[in-house]
Structures are given as C-alpha cells and as structure tokens.
Amino acid sequence: MLKIEDLRVNYGGIEAVKGVSLEVPEKEIVTLIGANGAGKSTTLRAVAGLVKPASGHIRFDGKDITGLPAHVVVSLGITMVPEGRRVFPDLTVLENLKAGAYLRKDNIKDDIQWVYDLFPRLKDRSWQAAGTLSGGEQQMLAVGRALMSRPKLMMMDEPSLGLAPLVVKGIFAIIREINRQGVTILLIEQNANMALHTAHTAYVLETGRLIMQGVGKDLLKDEAVKKAYLG
Amino acid sequence: MGLFQIILPYLLAGVSVGGQYALMAIGYSMVYGILRLINFAHGDVFMVSGLIMVYMAQALPLYLSIPAVILLTVLLGFAVERAAYKPLRSAPRMSVMVSAIAVSYLLQNLALYITGGLNKNYPAIPWVSDSITVLGATTKRVTIITPFLMLALVAGLVVLIRHTKIGMAMRTVAKDFETSQLMGIKLDRVISFTFAIGSFLAATGSMLYFSNYPGVIPTAGGMPGLKAFVAAVFGGIGSIPGAVLGGLIIGVCESIIKGMDTVLVHLGLIRSPLELATFSDAFTFVLLIIILVFKPTGLFGEKTTDKV
Numbered sequence: 001m002l003k004i005e006d007l008r009v010n011y012g013g014i015e016a017v018k019g020v021s022l023e024v025p026e027k028e029i030v031t032l033i034g035a036n037g038a039g040k041s042t043t044l045r046a047v048a049g050l051v052k053p054a055s056g057h058i059r060f061d062g063k064d065i066t067g068l069p070a071h072v073v074v075s076l077g078i079t080m081v082p083e084g085r086r087v088f089p090d091l092t093v094l095e096n097l098k099a100g101a102y103l104r105k106d107n108i109k110d111d112i113q114w115v116y117d118l119f120p121r122l123k124d125r126s127w128q129a130a131g132t133l134s135g136g137e138q139q140m141l142a143v144g145r146a147l148m149s150r151p152k153l154m155m156m157d158e159p160s161l162g163l164a165p166l167v168v169k170g171i172f173a174i175i176r177e178i179n180r181q182g183v184t185i186l187l188i189e190q191n192a193n194m195a196l197h198t199a200h201t202a203y204v205l206e207t208g209r210l211i212m213q214g215v216g217k218d219l220l221k222d223e224a225v226k227k228a229y230l231g
Numbered sequence: 232m233g234l235f236q237i238i239l240p241y242l243l244a245g246v247s248v249g250g251q252y253a254l255m256a257i258g259y260s261m262v263y264g265i266l267r268l269i270n271f272a273h274g275d276v277f278m279v280s281g282l283i284m285v286y287m288a289q290a291l292p293l294y295l296s297i298p299a300v301i302l303l304t305v306l307l308g309f310a311v312e313r314a315a316y317k318p319l320r321s322a323p324r325m326s327v328m329v330s331a332i333a334v335s336y337l338l339q340n341l342a343l344y345i346t347g348g349l350n351k352n353y354p355a356i357p358w359v360s361d362s363i364t365v366l367g368a369t370t371k372r373v374t375i376i377t378p379f380l381m382l383a384l385v386a387g388l389v390v391l392i393r394h395t396k397i398g399m400a401m402r403t404v405a406k407d408f409e410t411s412q413l414m415g416i417k418l419d420r421v422i423s424f425t426f427a428i429g430s431f432l433a434a435t436g437s438m439l440y441f442s443n444y445p446g447v448i449p450t451a452g453g454m455p456g457l458k459a460f461v462a463a464v465f466g467g468i469g470s471i472p473g474a475v476l477g478g479l480i481i482g483v484c485e486s487i488i489k490g491m492d493t494v495l496v497h498l499g500l501i502r503s504p505l506e507l508a509t510f511s512d513a514f515t516f517v518l519l520i521i522i523l524v525f526k527p528t529g530l531f532g533e534k535t536t537d538k539v
Contacts, residue, residue: 050409070412079413086410088403099403102396103415149415 001026001184002047002078002153007056009039009046016042018208019056024153024201029175029185031195031216033229034205040188041083043205044155047186048080049073060153075103077152081159085142089131093122096130096141100148108148115144118174136167143174153184160191172198192229196220204229237497240368241490242483247374247443249482250381254436255459256466256474257388258429264405264469265425267324271331272311274456275338276430280304280437281353281447282342288354297356301434308430309423317419342449350446360442373442378479380439384432385475392471397424405469454512458485461519467529476530481518485511 002024009017017039024030032040045051047058049070058066060076068076079100088096097115101108116123119140125133130141139159146154159175160168172194179185189195196202199216204225212225219225255277262270283303287296315330359373392398403411404421412418440455441447462481466473488511492504522529 048413050412071415071417074413074415082410082413086407088406088410090406091399091402095399099399099411099414099416102400145414 001061002186003057003059004043004047005057005059007043007046007058008054009042009051010054011042011051015054016208017046017053020205020208020210022203022210022213024184024186026152026184027179027182028200029179029187029198029216030201030203031199032186032188032203032205033190033192033195034188035229036190037207038205039208040205041157044080044157044186044188047073047078047155071103074149077150078155079146079149079151079153080155081142081146081157083157083161085135085138087130087133087138087141087145089129091130092127093130093133093141094126096145097122097148100145101150103149111148111150115147118147118177119144135163136170139163139167139171140174143171143178147178147183151183153186154178155186155188157188158190159187160189160194168194192225193220196225234494234497236367237493238487238490239366240370241486243365243368243370243374245483245486246479247377247482248440248486249479250377251436251440251478252455252459252462252482253381253475253478254384254432254439255455256462256478257385257471258433259460259463260466260468260471260474261401261425261429263463265401265422266316266327268316268327268331269460270429271328271456272315272334272338273429273433274452274459275335275342276304276308276311276452277433277437277440277456278447278449278452279307279338279342280430280434281441281451282346282351284438284441285351285353285447293354293356296354297438300438301431304434304437305427305430308426308433312423312426317422320418339449339452346447346449348449350448352446353441353444356438356442371443373439377439380435381475384435385471388428388432388471391428397421401425458515461515461522464519465522465529467532470529470531473529473531481515484514484518488514 004020004022007017007020008015020039020043032043034040042051046053049068049072052067056066057064060078065073065076088099091099097112101111121137122140122144125137130138133141159171163171168191175185175187176198187195187199196216196219202214202216202219203210204212204219212219255273258273259270262268280300284296284300287299291299311334315334316327319327319330359376361372362369363372365375392401400411400416400421403414403416404418408418458481459478462477463474465481466475466477489508491507495501496504
C-alpha cells in the first residue's frame, strides 16, 4: 500500500534519513523502531508532506506522492497522529474531531459516533476544551481526530510518549482494534517492546539507515534488538 | 449649561473614534493571532482605502463607489500578504516585520506620488455626514452610527469564527500551523482570508473615520494605525473582544482629555485653559508603555488552559 524507496531527507542542514526503503502492506501494522534521532519522525513527516525529501520515492496505492503538500496527502487517505498529540487546546473535543474531517463534504455524524464508540471517554467530554483533557485522553482525541478523515493509512508518531503504562496498554489495544476494522497502520515508537508485540512487520532504524527488518515477534527474540532497544 | 451637556459631545466623539480604532485594531489582532506578525502596513491600507474613496467618488455614484472601495481594499490587503509576507513564510519573524515596514513606506510614498502630497477632500456621504442633535449635543450622524455598526460587524465576525468551517480553520491555524496542515487545511487560504477580513474592517473604519475629517493625506494612516495597534495590545493582541474594548477605551480617554480644559474651567478649578488637549496623543503611548511594563498580555491576552 505504502512503498518508500531510497528516501533521503535533509533536516536542518544534516541528512536525517539516508536512503530508507520500506513497505507497508495493506491491513497490516508496521512499526519503525529506533533510538532518538534515528530519523523515524522525519520519515513520517516526509510521507505526510510536512518536509520535502531530497531524493527517493514515496508511493501510495501505486501513485507517486513524493513531495506532495500535506493537504493533498490527507485527501488521498493518509493521516498522521503527530508526536506529542498536538490537539487544538482551545477547541472543544467535538470541534477537534470536526477539524479532523476538514476535507470531507459528506456526512460525518456516523464517524463521530464511531470515534465515540472507540473512546467513550471522549463522548462524555465532547464539550470540554481539549486543553483540559488528561494526557491519555488527549492521545485518544488525537487518534480519533485522525480517524475522522476516514484514512486508509494511519501513521502514528510515538503514541506512548509521556503516558502511564496502563494508558499505553489501552492505546495499543485501540490501535489493534482500529487495524482490525481495516485501517493500515505505520507506527513509530521508542517503546520497542510494546510496538514489536503489536506489529506484524518491524523495521529497525539507526542514524538514518535501516539496519534490520522482520516479523515483529521475531525481532523481540533477536539478541541485538534486545540489547539495543529492549534493555 | 450642566456638566453633562459639556461632557456629552466629547463622550460621543470618543465612543465614535474608539469604534473606528476598534475596527482597525481587529485587523492587527487577527493577523498577529495567526502569523505572530505586527502588520505595520495596516494603517496605510486604511489610508489608501480613504484615497480610493476620494477617487472613486469622483467617478462613480456613492452606491457604487462604497462597495468598490471595500472590494479594492480587500484586494489590496490580499495582495500585500501574497507579495510581501507569503514568500517569507519560513523566514524569521523579524524579516517579515521589516517587510511590513517596507510595505508601509511603499504605500505612503505611492500615495504621495499620486496625490502630490496634497490634502484630498473626502466626499461627504449623504445622511451619514449630516449633522444631528443628540440630547442637546450637535454632532454628525456618523458619530452615532459608528459604535453600532462596529458592534454589528464584530458580532458577525464572532459568529464566523465560532460557527463556520473557515472560522474553525482560523482558530486551528492560529494555534498550530503544522497540525492544521495535517487536517488538510490549506494555510495560505486561511491566511489570505484573515487579511481579507482585516482589510474589509479597515475599509469600513476608514469610511467612518474620514467622514469626520476634512480629507486624506498620505500620512493619514499613521496615527490612527498606531492607536489601533495600541488598542490591540491593550486588549490583549490576538483577542477580538480585547481589540474592541481597547479601541473604545482609548477613543473615550483621548476625547475626554481633549475636553478636560473645558470641564475644569466649568468647574472653576482653573481660570485659563491648560492646553491639556495637546497631551491626548501622548496619553495613548504612555498607556502602551504602562501595559507593556505591567501587563504585557493585555486585558484578554492569551490565557493558558489549566487541567481540570
């Protein structure tokens, strides 16, 4: 579904991504793990259209989307849950969800209900300003907001960041549920343990290069991965 | 004559000029809210709008020239943004500000070139410019119309921002460029729209303002522009109710200072006028310094949301 070929991205004068190639098959959960500064976020940002790649190709459903602006990428069915959640703090929960459906002209009522079914907590708080939610609730809202664009592919940047372990568990359960309902997921995480348990396929990124790939559960047993990322 | 009769015309004039400042202050405030840019060209767009009216009214009947002025001012605001600010979208904020100052001088000099620096008589708008008597005070009808028109426009604007899709986009872009883009919002469109609204309000403000003055000169946008800017800062830049309140307070205070001599003489506190009216402009800028020292976020400045 998503195919990245030899992607190179310069970021602030340095080459943050140095020739990454990876593939996200339809209906799968793929994870990209690696230490801070490995180039995970930059890779996602390049796909989302927030940064322009220096070279390489990004294809989505066979269409070359390299360097397209963010709003076009969203309209093609790729959405991103940004790092640190980035909900709109002054907007209500409901308005945040509506913002997620900004490009849609059809009826979004059913999808709001869908998101509320996934996250009943959001329904209770629909009139509250998003800035007043707890970290976990904000993450739910960020995911719900991303789903409102009816994506085929949802990219998630560090969904577990800064959340309590129990909340992280809940978020990952929801990720699997969303995936079961047909949304393909590309997930980047520093919490390698959780990510590898969840993902079908995993890639390991180190200083801008892919160093390993395989089935998520296999990587969990890999000695090198264990040593470097699972502690 | 009672004290009230003496103060009333100053109060009316203050509310009126305050309403005109408010209309302009909203333009400063909205642009700042989205781009974190103090649009120094805003006062000059206001002046150019006045000049457009002068020339339009010579060629067209008023019912055509008024909408034409509004349309052309909106186009001017849009063009300024596209030409001078958009290319600098990822540049440091200081560069954009310098660009704004450049546009300000450009517009002033263009006006100087076209008018030859002469005062251009502003056309009298029938009915609006007529004199009327309110509670014994003689004034132009525009003085009474201004605050009501201003409040109606502000109410419309608030509805637009709260309850429409583009209004929601304006609120998200003001908070977070990047995440707004991830929602599929086109930044440039939202920014252009913001400038269009600011210019529309400036055009309306300019018609009301210049109806009270004999004419337009190339520097005519400077003082009202600065005062509207102070009003925006006073109210808390980025906040629309703040801009309105700031504009009204500054307008009323200025006007009362202008009338202070008459009042003091009437009360018998002084024998001869103290020429206090000279200080009415100074007041505004002293106010700016006081706000910046004691409450830089202004009356309704951006509040931080607390967790509940």
